[in-house]
Amino acid sequence: MRSTGPLAVLAASALALTLAGCSGDGGGELTYEDSPLNKYLSAAYGGDLSPEEQQKKFDEQQRQQEELMAECMAEQGFEYKPNVNNGGMVFSEEDGTWEPDKKEWVEKYGYGIVNNPFMSEETQQSGEEYVDPNQEYLDSLSESERNAFYETAYGVPPTEEEMGEDGGYEYNWEDAGCQGWAQHELQGDDPWQSDEFADLRDKMYALWETSQSSPEFKKLNADWSKCMAEAGEPGFDLQTDAQQSISDAQNEIYESAYGDGTTEVDPETVVDPSDSPEMKELGEKEIALALVDLGCRQKTNYTEESLKIQFAIEEEFVRDNKAELEAFKAAAEQNN
Structure with a gap:
């Protein structure tokens, strides 16, 4: 079933997901919850x-x-x-199923794209397919x-x-x-x-889009990219490119089975590509790539350094837009 939701939740959680996706060394003290923007954006999705x-x-x-x-x-x-x-959201801080910083987890799930731990647990717990x-x-x-x-x-x-x-x-x-x-x-x-926060919305999107192009992030990504090339995985300029390459390859497998949406396909005539040899091969490739990625993130202290850079950028943004952020936070809390 196709489900379309408002951008509010997506926008409010985009930063948290971005920072969580950067995690790599597991030894840093900072987390996305330390984000200077989090106390404002969390009001939109009940983060408190x-x-x-x-x-x-x-x-x-x-x-x-x-x-x-x-x-x-x-x-x-x-x-x-x-x-x-x-397939709605599941909130938990105890299941520990999303641990991309741990080698044991990466050896099993890679990036969690082909072999998603949440889908695996849901299937095991229910014992039957979703109907x-x-x-x-x-x-x-x-x-x-x-x-x-x-x-x-x-x-x-x-x-x-x-x-x-x-x-x-x-x-x-x-x-x-x-x-x-x-x-x-x-x-x-x-x-x-709302029109009231149109300017803040535009500035927030610009912040998310341009933060990775800062000199500090460029240097960090260059160090990571060099490590990846030396480990036999060249061609990735940004840390997120490695994971994206697996996602793109998965989409290609699904499109080859179901089409790209421009022509109608009868799903009953399509063999589920999730269990295909191509998907299995991609899953193995994902784990191998993710393990190299994990090693390079640990070597460059990617998580801690990326959060430091991001939070410095956010602190400046908060100083420049504090009144608008406070107004948005108040409106979001009232709306909840």
Whole structure:
């Protein structure tokens, strides 16, 4: 099931995900939670709550949203069973399943792309494959009716032109079907998308896009790149390029099976590429590359140094935009 959510959560958590993705040596004292911007952005996604409180809040919002969505779909003439087990977020600080700084973890999962530890645990815990409660109804519809169902539920997907070359498409709940309406009913207007914070939004995106081009980051990435080349993995200029190469290769495997979206493919005629020899080979390549990457991150103290650089950039940004950040934080807290 396709799911489209507001950019607020994505924007607010982008920094945290970026910094967490930089982790490598496991010995540094800094974490993304030390980010000068985190205390402002965390207000948009409940970062001040414990994992248990976040999970409880998310589960309740998910339940209410799915019930509203069912009402909306019924008004449009479609059946829809609330789906509260559709791969939503899981908040936990105890499972320890995402440990890309540890060699034992990397030896098993690499970057966690082909062999995702969360998917593995979910399968083991449930003991069965995920079943969409609406699948039987969807199977009873014709192709045109199914298309109408999805468009009513989630809106019409943006075209390549609307997405833009930089992926700068901006979410609008009014274009996101019943799901967008249900989210808006529960959450109200998203302060991140409001005109009041348009200038802050633009400056924040610019900060995320340009921070990696700072002289300090260039030097750190150059040291890492040199290490990678000496270890037999040349061609990566940025630390994130190595992981991205695996993600791109995985996308190519899926596209060869399902197409690139320009032509319709009957999924029942496609053999799941997840279990293909090509995917297995990519998984082995991922682990080998990730192990070299881990070694070079440890050698260059990449995590600690990258966080120091990032936080220095953020501190300057906070000084220059403190009033706007305080206003956004207040609006986000009120919206929650």
